[in-house]
Amino acid sequence: MTITATATPGKSLLSPTDHTLVLIDFQSQMSFATKSIAPELLRNNAALISRGAQSFGVSTILTTVAEKSFSGPMFDEITEAFPGQPLLDRTSMNTWEDEGVIAEVNRIGKERIVFAGLWTSVCIVGPVASAIDQGFDCYFIADACGDISPEAHERAVQRMIQLGAKPMTSLQYLLELQRDWARTETYDSTTGIARKWGGAYGIGITYAKSMFGASEGQH
Numbered sequence: 001m002t003i004t005a006t007a008t009p010g011k012s013l014l015s016p017t018d019h020t021l022v023l024i025d026f027q028s029q030m031s032f033a034t035k036s037i038a039p040e041l042l043r044n045n046a047a048l049i050s051r052g053a054q055s056f057g058v059s060t061i062l063t064t065v066a067e068k069s070f071s072g073p074m075f076d077e078i079t080e081a082f083p084g085q086p087l088l089d090r091t092s093m094n095t096w097e098d099e100g101v102i103a104e105v106n107r108i109g110k111e112r113i114v115f116a117g118l119w120t121s122v123c124i125v126g127p128v129a130s131a132i133d134q135g136f137d138c139y140f141i142a143d144a145c146g147d148i149s150p151e152a153h154e155r156a157v158q159r160m161i162q163l164g165a166k167p168m169t170s171l172q173y174l175l176e177l178q179r180d181w182a183r184t185e186t187y188d189s190t191t192g193i194a195r196k197w198g199g200a201y202g203i204g205i206t207y208a209k210s211m212f213g214a215s216e217g218q219h
Contacts, residue, residue, distance in 0.1 A: 009179065012166070013176055013179070014112070014114065014139070014173070014176050014177060015177070015179075016056035016057055016058050016177050017057075018110065018112050019058065019059075019110050019112035019113060019114050019139070020058070020059045020060070020061060020105065020108050020110040020112070020113050020114070021049070021053045021058050021059070021060045021061070021113075021114045021116070022060075022061045022063065022095065022101075022105075022113055022114070022115050022116075022117075022127070023046070023049075023050065023060065023061070023062050023063070023074075023078055023116055023117055024063050024095050024115065024116070024117030024118070024123045024124065024127070025063070025064060025065050025117045025118045025119075025123045026046050026074050026075040026078055026117055026118060027064055027065070027072045027073065027074055027075075027118070028072035028073065029072050030118040030119055030123070031118065031146075033148050034118060034119065034146035034147065034148065035146075035147070035148055035149050035150070036120070036146050036147045036148075036149060036150045036152065036153035036154075037143065037145075037146045037153075039146075041143075042118075042144070042146050043075055043077050044077075044197050044199075045141070045143050045144040045170040045197075046075050046077050046078055046116070046144055047075075047077035047078070047081070047196075047197050048144075048170045048171065048173075048174060048193065048197040048198065049116060049141055049144055049170050049173050049174065050077060050078045050081035050082070051081050051193045051196075051197065052173060052174035052177055052190070052193055053081070054081045054082060055186060055189040055190065055193060056177045056186060058177070059108045059110060060082060060085070061088065061101060061104050061105070061108075062074060062078065062079070062082060062085055062086075062087050062088065063087065063088040063089070063090060063095055063098070063101055064087050064088070064089050064090070065089070065090050065091070065092070065093065065123075068089075074087055088100050088101050088104065093122050093123070093126060094126030094127060094130060095123070095126065095127040096126060096127040096130035096131055097126075097130070111135070111136055111137055112136070112137040112138075112139070113131055113136050113137070113138055113139070114138075114139040114140070114141065114168075114173070115127060115128055115138065115139070115140045115141070116140065116141040116144035116145055117144075117145060118145065118146055118147075119145070119146060119147045119148065119152070119156075120142075120145040120146065120147045120152070120153045120156040120157065121147050121148075121152045121153070121155065121156040123145075124140055124145050124156065124160070125156050125159055125160060128140060128160050128163065128165050129159075129160070129163055132163050132164055132165065138160075138164070138165040138166070139165065139166045139167070139168055140157075140160055140165055140166075140167055140168070141167075141168055141169065141170055141173055142157055142167045142168065142169060143169045143170050144170050171194070171198055171199075171201065174190060174193060174194065174198075175190070175194075177190075178190040191205055191209075
């Protein structure tokens with residue numbers, strides 16, 4: 001049997017309208033003990049995915065735990081991307097056990113969910129495992145999560161993969177939403193986000209555009 005290729009994206013690829021992004025517990029108290037990733041890189045990656053989601057109009061849930069009494073405020077890099085959006089504060093370590101968060105998941109009504117937050121082994125594994133049990137298609141942004149040690153982070157990542165969750169990275173998330181440089185309506189926003197928060201890739205974009213006005217949307 002001959003397989004015929006078509007110029008269409010794979011069904012597992014994310015689009016701006018097919019998923020909800022859930023950002024969990026990006027707060028000061030948990031950050032102090034995070035050792036698997038440098039805090040400045042974690043904040044950078046949180047900004048990258050937040051600005052990407054905002055730019056593409058991705059339905060996004062922001063949730064904290066004990067914000068006023070213990071854990072502190074959510075990173076400015078996130079809240080500034082979603083001005084005025086309420087933060088759903090919880091007492092539960094597992095976000096998926098909070099009725100307020102679940103009500104918002106059901107209101108939005110997307111069966112595909114992308115997770116990121118602190119810590120990988122608690123804040124992310126819990127809701128990923130719970131959502132998968134209930135039939136949701138789950139992704140997690142591995143470099144926008146951190147843990148008390150590289151070992152703790154890696155074991156949590158392996159556990160989620162074994163459960164069926166799909167790992168990805170922050171820059172991958174942004175570029176998967178764009179996916180075609182000829183999409184001019186989001187081209188400037190995407191390259192602008194990458195220039196500011198895309199690390200060495202962003203430096204390359206700045207160089208190419210500054211030196212010879214390059215544009216990826218042309219052959």
